[in-house]
Amino acid sequence: MSYLTQKTIKNKVSFSGVALHSGLNVNVSLTPAEPNSGIIFKRVDLDKNNLVYPNFMNVTNTSLNTTVENEFGVRISTIEHLMCALFGLGIDNVIVEIDNDEVPILDGSAKIFIKKIISAGIEVSNEPIKIIKIKKEIEFSDGKRFILIKPSTLSLDIDFELNYHNPIIGNQRNKVKVFEDDLTDIYNSRTFCLFEDIELIKKNGLAKGGSLENAIVVKDKEILNPEGLRNKKEFVNHKILDCIGDLYTSGYRIIASIKCSRGGHYLTNQLLRKVFQNKENFSILEIKEKSLPHTLINRNLLRSIA
Incomplete structure (x- = not known):
């Protein structure tokens, strides 16, 4: 397989499940x-104006999930886990047909999405991949919370x-090299909440x-789940999972170094908006080199979860 050319899935694959917030x-x-078509969400329950593109500029909600919306008000929410799986497996182009406005939560991680995509197979094209290379240090902060992005080789x-x-x-705290490390624990880490927050969340019509x-x-x-944690750093690892998925709303894989404290969907989206305000902050490159120190796709993921 060429890791430097664009990929889609080989066969159609389907799954069903409950939506975390709508129930x-x-x-x-x-x-x-x-x-070159990118990731496209298609609301098959609607007859028109039903295409939604998961771009950071289309993000309209970052409270407890990432929601994208088109100009006609058609939306798709809780996209971050699926987006992370697509990023991790190097899927550049795919149509996501969905019959409601929220992606199923499945087990709360990206694990099942990844297994489903691997089962569909990966189709390799001859078109080179594109990457975003960060050229300047950019920071976005909100009180004590902050996220920073800076150039990386x-x-x-x-x-x-x-x-x-x-x-x-x-x-x-955890630090990962997304294209090189074994990220099994990241992709397997589930969303989480505090028991005392559940009542308020449900009063706001969420987490049904x-x-x-x-x-x-x-x-x-106490952890109320009888099976306990899947890994020692499952809480922060899930936040990294979310971060990867939200970064993919940039449209391409990113070459950069990111540091985040107390962050989430809002900070990541605001950072992307700030980066792309000025063309001097980044460049978009086609990758055609035949020999790189790694692949810009995490091959450990294909080996460890397949």
């Missing part, structure tokens, strides 16, 4: 797409820190489909 059952099918490094008063979550089957729930010094 509705949703059906999704991924179908192959032509080179040929890697995407994410250094993420969590800071919770809860003794189970506490202060967690939430359960211990698709989220980690922490109450004081």
Whole structure:
């Protein structure tokens, strides 16, 4: 397989599940797409104006999920886990057919999405991939929370820190090289919440489909999920998963070094908006070199989860 040319899936693949916030059952099918078409969401429950592009400028909500919307008000929410899976497997082009406005949460991680995509197979084109190379240091902050992006030679490094008063979550930090490290723990890490926040979240009409089957729930010094954690840093690892998925709303893989403290969907989206305000901050390159120190796609993922 050539890792430097654009990819789509080889065969159509479908899955169904409950949506985390609406609580509705949703059906999704991924179908192959032509080179240079990108990721396209298609609301098959609507007859017109039903294409939604997961671009950072189309993000209209970042509270507890990432929601994108087209000019006609048609939206798709909770896209971040699927976007992370597509990024990790190097899928440049695919049509996501969906019969409602929220991507199913499945098990709360990217694990099932990745297995489904791998089962569909990967189709390689002759078109070179494109990457975004960050040229200047850019920071966005919101009180004590901040996210910073700066140039990197040929890697995407994410250094993420969590800071919770809860003794189970506490202060967690992890740093990964997205294209080189074994990211199995990242992609397998589930979304989480504090037990005391659930009532307020549900009062706001969210998390109607939430359960211990698709989220980690922490109450004081106890994890309510009977199976416990999947890895020691599952909380911060899930935040890195979200970050990767949100970064893919840039349209391409990114070469950069990112540092984030107490971040989430809002900070990542605001950072992208700030970066792309000025063309001097970045360049978009076609990758045609035959020999690179790594592949810009994480081959460990294909080996470890397949």
